[in-house]
Amino acid sequence: MTSTSSQRLLARNTLLLFLSYLSQAALGVLSAVILARYLGVEGFGQYALVMAVVGIAGHFVELGFNTFLTREIAQQRSEARRFLLGSWLAKVLLAVAMAIPYYILLKVGFQDRADVLLAALDLTPLLVLIIALNASISSVFIAYEHMNEILLFNVLAVTAQLAGLFGLTWAGYNVDALIWWAVIVQMARFIFSWYRLERFLKNKDEGPIETHGWGWLKFSMNLIKRAWPIGLSTMAVTIYSRLDVILLSFITGDRMVGLYSAAYRFIDLLRMLPGAFQGAYFPMISRAEADGLGTEVERNFKRARRWSIGYGLGCVLIIVILAPYLIRWLYTEQFAPSIPILQSLVWIMIPLVINDLMQTYLYATGREILVPKISFIGILINGGLLLWAIPAFGMMGAVMSVLISNVVLSGLFWNMAIRKQLGQGKM
Template structure:
């Protein structure tokens, strides 16, 4: 599969780092199909409960990742002889943090349950089970290792195998018409088999987990570097997931309808993550050797992400109602308008993913934190105002505005303003028009 020819686009460099995207897309599309089938099967109330639990665990789980993934990649690239120390230290840091977060997550939920006076004895069990999956996700550091070696295809293959197994199990649950608890158990099983799969592929490709070591000095160093990203990741999770939690005060049905729309809207978010993750090593290398080429690659990246996200947003916003009825039949009335608004958030999520890598490459981790903090605060404040009046539609508007503000926050900072202007040029297709005129 070859990338489309775009004048001025550094095809050779991008093709080298994007050749595995097809396999990743297969996995994500399969996951999306199964996820939509689950939403249709459960209906708004039960799907709302599941979405609430997943959102809550997602926010606390962002802490457990410790913002280490990109730093692991950079550390291994810079010190390949220390990979066992880097991986071992990162794993133990994550395991310890995630173990502590399980009771913390339950305390947060029980406090929220008490304050909101929402019934949820069974929901407590769902939250507990899903919170435990973060322990298994600690082994995602193996993914970061393979990214540093530009060998992500091995991880993608493992993910797809696990996904196929998981999908078969979930489809069986739907066919047998089992209750929500079994779907939660299936999600627990997903995380477990993926952790096992990552360990197996690491061992088979010449690694040896038994050689991993823990270094207190390395741990302190990693924490100092990643601390702003930990806070940033939590802020990202908050402004992407807080809607479902705050909507719970309106009721599980409201959460379910909104989440059904958001699931379709956010189905494309793996694309910028895959692209940006793939090209990050190329950006780092270009920055070391050729700043002009580095800036050109960033501009090409912004353009590419807009070329992908803009047509999708236009199409889905026009046909939102038809898509909701096609996918969910008549179970999620009112989700169409939410989808037509929420889908535009993706445009800013795409650009934000790319500019995040720029901020990391330049060492502007504090700016990354402040912009996501700004987005999170705006989203929460808008939700407080809009959800009581407009429920899920208000939450969609809040998310869109928060994503826009978070994306272009860098325009407010003099030393990052140039990148913000580059993103605006991509957003308004200036580069495309310039290329057309030159022809």
């Protein structure tokens, strides 16, 4: 593949993933607006806590399989169906293993929380498993660089999810009903996307599946063994990114979580474009690395790093100016305390997008084991700062902690992992 055609394919896949992520971001923002207006600050805080728990539990069940599948199938496409089925069995095993300690922790740590919140948290393992199964299907399409199917799945799921959220909140239902609706939508997506994948793979040159019976269990356990370094990485990153919401909930209560999460929704939205680029970039550099094209991989990384810094600075400039209008227009006046939070929180975009890019680079070049090592240092720093700053400064303390720890994390990734591999001390 020539350099020009490679760049065109990257641009096309980035656009398709961007549109796909745009639909997910639209769901995040619009659902936040609906929930904020109908459930109020406290109800929205409960929903945000459930989603934070779903995020952490989800990465335990996925255990890095999504990134692992994309890399492995991109390098050996004839094994796509075998990897898919093996990952599904592995995720079911991991979901069962996660559910037992999860329910014990739920009974011990959440005894004094609202009944409606406990009912929603009871559904988390089921929702997590279905989302994880769907993610395996998406990983296969990404490995084939066939992003248009993912766009279709996301648009349909987002439309159904928003319709349900609006209808249920308008009818007066609480958070537990919203989580039930999310389970139904994800199950429908699973059935439809599996059907589309089978049609897609039918036309591909695949070898016969030689795994049978108990061999599937052995194969799935082997996949877990191979994927765990990436899984450890993603779990560390997720715990790091959700720790602020979890600790805010326990230290300050649902209202503060609601105000903080309203601001953080915009950070999730701003991460959409670089996330789309990295999703398209990952299978391409994985293949280049496998083909021994290390110079091309390094050159593309340096270019992407400069772009990420510029993008982060642009986000800061726009949000600092528009934050008062965005918060009041979307969430109503009761969320006005979120304005200074958003104006301060947006500064994390600069180190955040760079950190995401450096992690993608390490995954693609087979050095994913470095990610959890560095991320666990970040967790310790972030956790220590949060435990001190939240009681002292509330939401703004959480913002300060997240910003400082992300800057430190950028320095650690660059000096401990990236700089040595590139062989240069500059961009």
